[in-house]
Amino acid sequence: MATLTYVYADSTAVLGPLATQSEPHSYDLCEEHAHRLTAPRGWEVVRLATEFVPAPPSADDIEALADAVREASRARPGPSVPATRPGTVTPAPVTHRLPEPELGRRGHLRVLPGEAD
Numbered sequence: 853m854a855t856l857t858y859v860y861a862d863s864t865a866v867l868g869p870l871a872t873q874s875e876p877h878s879y880d881l882c883e884e885h886a887h888r889l890t891a892p893r894g895w896e897v898v899r900l901a902t903e904f905v906p907a908p909p910s911a912d913d914i915e916a917l918a919d920a921v922r923e924a925s926r927a928r929p930g931p932s933v934p935a936t937r938p939g940t941v942t943p944a945p946v947t948h949r950l951p952e953p954e955l956g957r958r959g960h961l962r963v964l965p966g967e968a969d
Contacts, residue, residue: 857877866897
């Protein structure tokens with residue numbers, strides 16, 4: 853609904869109509885956030901518009917939507933997940949080993965059973 857642009861050299865935030873091109877230090881805001889915008893202490897907010905009119909759909913919007921649909925249709929399915937009944941929980945696979953019993957401990961060192969070299 854609106855575009856916010858920061859002018860760091862002047863400590864100014866400029867809030868105006870929705871920009872048609874992307875610019876560095878510019879951010880598009882929804883109507884709610886455009887109305888609630890505040891700036892850091894010592895900064896000035898310049899509001900070029902107080903009523904925010906939605907931009908009409910453009911050919912770029914339709915093309916972006918078509919590209920997103922094409923990309924989603926090309927997505928490869930992930931690993932298959934076995935079907936479960938609703939309300940059931942599939943347990944996680946066991947990925948850890950039980951600790952070996954200690955034969956002795958000295959400070960941070962410990963002796964574990966095993967073959968001697």
